[in-house]
Amino acid sequence: MDDVPDVATLVSGLVTDSSESARKYAVFKLQSLLSDPSFADSFIDADGLLPLRQVVLEAGGNTQAYGLGSLDALLELDKGWDAVDGALIERAVELAVTHPLVNIVRNALRLLVLVVSRPQRSGSESAEAFGFRAIKPALDNHPSFLESLVQRLSASDHTLCANALQLVNALMRDAVANGGEHEWPKFIKRLQDLGVIGGVGMLMRGDSGSDLGSPLAAAILEFQGLTKVLLRKWKEVRVDVELAEHKRALKTIHLLSKPEPYNPPEADGEIEGKGGRRHNPEKWRRLGFETESPAWEFDETGYLGMMDLVDYARRNEDGYQKTLMEQSVQPLEQRCPLAKASLSTTLILFEHFEIDDTADVEETGYRYSAQLSLDGHVNVDRLYRPLLLQWGRLHTAGVNTFLRLWKVAGAENEDFYKIEEVVRIIVERIVGAACRKTDVGKVEEDLRSVSLETARRWQIEGLDEVYEDAWGPHLVQVREQLHHESMQFMKEQRIRCLLQGSWFPTADSTSGAASVAWRYVRLSHNRRWLHYQNYPSKGDYEPALSALSEKLDLKSVTLVDSNVSTFEASPPSAPHINGNVLNSETLKENMTAHSDGLKADESNTSITITISSIAQRSKSRPSMGSNMTNGADEVTLFELFPQTSHTASEWLDGLLMLLNQQPITKNTTSLVEMMQNWGARLRMLNLRWEDVDWEALEMRVKGMKVEPKEVPSREGLEGEEYWYAMPDET
Structure with a gap:
């Protein structure tokens, strides 16, 4: 085994210009040695930081890869930040976009992860020294960087995939925490348009992330947690029709419905407005809103509910228009309020994926690494939820299920929450039972084909589980x-x-x-x-x-x-x-x-x-079981x-x-x-044993047919009083 070289020898190897092999040997050794804090301090005290920076900027091949790895080791100890400036970040971005060698690209991406994830210390550094702002100038010079970053998610090298996804996570986390109220949604949408959802979904369903102890598994779970954070953030954004983006979304919902021109007869020869144009008095109610001022109806779902409704109208434009046309010819009390059904489906999915239980954005980075270190034996199918990334498709399928069950059940307005509860049970059964490799198309098909009778059977079967959770040991004692x-x-x-x-x-x-x-x-x-x-x-x-x-x-x-x-x-x-x-x-x-x-x-x-x-x-006397x-x-x-x-x-x-x-x-x-089951349900419903038809029960026990009893007529009775006619005892 080679002796560990001293700091002075390694630093001198970095500054030599005559021997490339000496420089390569020095940075190769530094990759492992700089993970020791005491050695890192000695290296910095020996003025080795500047030569290491020059290797990263000027060298090539494996020497440059080792130099990046050595600098990454220093930065992970939160040391050596004096070597990181705009030129170094520019070089790292350039290498990540254009270089063909995997070991160089993955170390360059790791350096960018450390830069974006660097915590800010108040009063000691400028705002440009950390986060997305630190690399934004370099990204402006390389506009294809984000696209190439998303493409790296499908690389065959697992470490490269992990580093690319870690950088995506760091950029998302910083955008939400520091990007401003109106900036982070634009950046997230840009990543989604580049295909980040599909890339991470493939990693979730594939075998590359099945090793829960790997950095890739931690990065996948962190992305999943950040997705929940984003959904919660969107839900917390209050809909304001004065904002241009929100007004545009409402207008999209209206225009995609293809409203017919409204030309009512003039009242007393007067025409409202200078142009003689009137608004349809049911402009928003025809879409399924309760009033003509729909902004308040998004209070529970926030901007997330508006996004889902817009996405539903766009994904399902023909069905959206057809449904509204069918509802318009139905009696008012039998119309299914489509917009309200959409908002309910959003809340159902929000509850199903337990979005409110998600950690804050600042905690997601280390929380999942700690979780995997403690629970490395947990089944990967229980941790990965790739269907969460298919939120839009699940929402569309859920709304269509809501509309279909409404029609099959012949529901009316007062039955809305009953249908909502049935849809909630269906989502729990079908989406909840899907494993990580289940294709979203299979889930959509199951949602399309499930019958009302099946859903009601699930509802009855779930009663015991609900009361078991609510009562716990008390229910066991009752049983x-x-x-x-x-x-x-x-x-x-x-x-x-x-x-x-x-x-x-x-x-x-x-x-x-x-x-x-x-x-x-x-x-x-x-x-x-x-x-x-x-x-x-x-x-x-x-x-x-x-x-x-x-x-x-x-x-x-x-x-x-x-x-x-x-x-x-x-x-x-x-x-x-x-x-x-x-x-x-x-x-x-x-x-x-x-x-x-x-x-x-x-x-x-x-x-x-x-x-x-x-x-x-x-x-x-012989014991039981003997002859x-x-x-x-x-x-x-x-x-x-x-x-x-x-x-x-x-x-x-x-x-x-x-x-x-x-x-x-x-x-x-x-x-x-x-x-026993009847008794349990009677107790749960707070009914009295005297309310049970014991005669009918006795007949059923004896195998006799139970005839329904005729309800006595109240004809001839006055007032609200009632009385019982007790049969004579024989």
């Missing part, structure tokens, strides 16, 4: 309580089915025997006995409990099982024992088995519910053969819940879930 209440309700309902009784075929009838026998089974009122009686045929009546001579003591029942699980490839690992609660895994397996089984039995009576008793031979027949004699006490899946669900789960076990059929568990 747990509602689950318990729903289980108690279903337990009572299923047991009432047992109390009411049902007809079941006997074993002989299910096997196809000639003598068909039926059995009527009913639970006693004290819920301790299961009464039953065999009959030669199924009756169309319900025998009284006293007519059922046979009975089974439920205290003797230790097991309720069913062959429903045979319809599943993997049967439950353990039967259901009285007094034990199934774990969640077993319950899930049994739910799957029973759901398949119940579907299969609609056309036959293959389901069997077996009620058994297990007499243990030892005093110790329950080992050391025990299983005795079948009773068998039921339900004819339908609904009856099977009622009796199987009813018996299990009567024995304090969990229900296992899909029919019962889905009803519990349904009531």
Whole structure:
């Protein structure tokens, strides 16, 4: 390894005129050595700054590239600024525009980044010593500089791309912070016209920026942050019709609508104005504004809303005019206010991309570098938002979606905010789900094709998420309580089915025997006995409990099982024992088995519910999951053969819940879930349980059709009083 040369040797190598190799060696070594602050101070004290400047100005090839790199290392330490003057900046701009060597161009661009990003120290330097103003004279002499800078974004060298984008970011940041209220929008528009949006969008979607630890990734995220800053700045600019630019924008919106000449009949022979020309009294309202003084309607969106509306009219000129023509023939209350829809779409996009949460322009430079150093493992798809750069196209597609849904829904003026909420949900679903490589054309197509029914389904699905965010742990507690209440309700309902009784075929009838026998089974009122009686045929009546001579003591029942699980490839690992609660895994397996089984039995009576008793031979009771027949004699006490899946669900789960076990059929568990969701929504809407139509709910639980109730007429009633007609108790 070579010994580190001393400062004096390197400085002497810079000033030599006889040996180009000595000069090249000196600047090559200085590139790495000058990153040490103590060495940099020694180099400046040894008067090496001026010779280094001369190398940058006069040398060529790799020597010049190393000289630029050495000077960059000094400037990054905020040292050596005495060497930077107009001539040096001019040379750096010239090299960045014309030189073919990549290593020279990228070091020249890095120097310009440091110059533009240099912080100003009050009272110590002139205004021209930093920022865009420091390089403006050189840019005036090289008008193609900005164009060449944007073209560098597509270079194959990643470092060159990063340096070019860093300079774009620095110029944008300085323009917004120091360019003046009316100057920075012009500069930003110039960059956009040169194609900077497309260039950065390609970097976002490509693989070159996928390494989140690279300078290019930090530059991409900084540009994304600056884009949000610009959108917020435009939103904060108040629309003023006295400003020429704002007045011109409003005029563009009006003229692109192709207004028809307004020639009203003269009133009493008088003509308004000297020229006899009148303004259309609905000049702005026909475009979708609420009044004829539209400036105040941009208060929420600022100049950003005006820009978006102008951009929509230009991008979609034929559709813009056609829409206005269609709206003009609609009844007033059914017209979709296009301008208002445009402003709403602007706010929807503004909220979706969280523009208000963006850091200030002065913070964007170091914030994203720090973010990547801490979160280098974060998925790049979560950080890059290339669709943000396609703001105009997203806005146009959003407005068209708004207009289409308005028409499909047959909306009226009072429904405006309902349609707005649907559009907000659509944007969240479609734009929010797009990854960084999703083409904006695909997003536009999805926005064009999404149906109102789909959007409403998304809206309902999103209710739980909204309340989850709003209530947090309180909602979890409410759901747990509602689950318990729903289980108690279903337990009572299923047991009432047992109390009411049902007809079941006997074993002989299910096997196809000639003598068909039926059995009527009913639970006693004290819920301790299961009464039953065999009959030669199924009756169309319900025998009284006293007519059922046979009975089974439920205290003797230790097991309720069913062959429903045979319809599943993997049967439950353990039967259901009285007094034990199934774990969640077993319950899930049994739910799957029973759901398949119940579907299969609609056309036959293959389901069997077996009620058994297990007499243990030892005093110790086996644990759940063990072989329950080992050391025990299983005795079948009773068998039921339900004819339908609904009856099977009622009796199987009813018996299990009567024995304090969990229900296992899909029919019962889905009803519990349904009531839990209903209860949650009732709580959210602040309704009372008394407001629920429990009779209709009971009918739905029993699988009966629910007929809508007729609303009582108020005919014959006087005043605002109302009364309830309570039915007689029978």
